[in-house]
Amino acid sequence: MTDQTLSVRNLGVSDLASVASIHVQAFPDSALTKLGFEAVRRYYEWQMKGPHDAYNIGAFDNDGTLGGFCFGGIFRGALGGFLDANRRYLISRVITRPWLLANPLFFDRVRLAVQSLNWRSRRVVAKPRPAAQQPQVQRRSFGILSIAVRPNLRGTGVAQLLMSHSEQMAKQLGYSMMNLSVHEANSRAIGFYEKLGWTRVMDDDGVWRGRMTKTLATADADSVYKQLDHS
Numbered sequence: 001m002t003d004q005t006l007s008v009r010n011l012g013v014s015d016l017a018s019v020a021s022i023h024v025q026a027f028p029d030s031a032l033t034k035l036g037f038e039a040v041r042r043y044y045e046w047q048m049k050g051p052h053d054a055y056n057i058g059a060f061d062n063d064g065t066l067g068g069f070c071f072g073g074i075f076r077g078a079l080g081g082f083l084d085a086n087r088r089y090l091i092s093r094v095i096t097r098p099w100l101l102a103n104p105l106f107f108d109r110v111r112l113a114v115q116s117l118n119w120r121s122r123r124v125v126a127k128p129r130p131a132a133q134q135p136q137v138q139r140r141s142f143g144i145l146s147i148a149v150r151p152n153l154r155g156t157g158v159a160q161l162l163m164s165h166s167e168q169m170a171k172q173l174g175y176s177m178m179n180l181s182v183h184e185a186n187s188r189a190i191g192f193y194e195k196l197g198w199t200r201v202m203d204d205d206g207v208w209r210g211r212m213t214k215t216l217a218t219a220d221a222d223s224v225y226k227q228l229d230h231s
């Protein structure tokens, strides 16, 4: 499979098993993976069916095999809603896997997930201007919730293809920024994002905890701001 033979399309419910399969391989240490394949499938199902403005895409080869996916957009309760909707199921998973409770890595992953949820739910708004100069376009941020490719397809351009499609979508929808959270130890993903122009966002205490952002040059937003600057 090379990027020349790949096509990108929106993901549907029928793709969930393939998405979960890639997630399990791509994130073997994630809290979600530790809860099992079905928990992963349900997590992505919630991202498709919940009250989000989501643009979930996959790269497929000619045989229809999913090579990678990217879930992006505005997610409302990506984690909280999933936990609520699957409370009983998840409790039963933890009860049958009590060793998870003694695993610090599990809690670390949960902490990161909660942290990233808080970051994503924050809306990025432009510095306030006088009422007469208020632009019609607000500086909204398009979040990347999850991106992963099959391990054998890393370094082949699949991830870049997916990110490029997501970025185009964000621009078309008038977003002026993108944001994501990455584990600070995930050097490959960080290298990937930096290669594509993403930058690290420091927390108020000057420590980097995995938040990254990318500014998009959307024609609409730019022209609005230019007009205002010259008025």
Ligand SMILES: CC(C)(COP(=O)(O)OP(=O)(O)OC[C@H]1O[C@@H](n2cnc3c(N)ncnc32)[C@H](O)[C@@H]1OP(=O)(O)O)[C@@H](O)C(=O)NCCC(=O)NCCS
Binding pocket: 026, 027, 146, 147, 148, 149, 150, 153, 154, 155, 156, 157, 158, 159, 160, 181, 182, 183, 186, 187, 188, 189, 190, 191, 192, 195
């Ligand atoms: C993150 C991911 C989507 C990136 O896709 P990829 O195909 O591996 O990315 P690329 O090979 O195009 O780019 C990776 C960049 O990271 C760096 N890199 C490559 N191999 C690396 C390695 N073994 N260790 C550290 N950095 C590495 C390089 O800078 C490389 O850029 P280059 O091609 O110019 O050399 C993919 O690795 C993946 O699915 N990882 C598992 C899931 C994941 O971590 N997702 C991100 C969660 S926030």
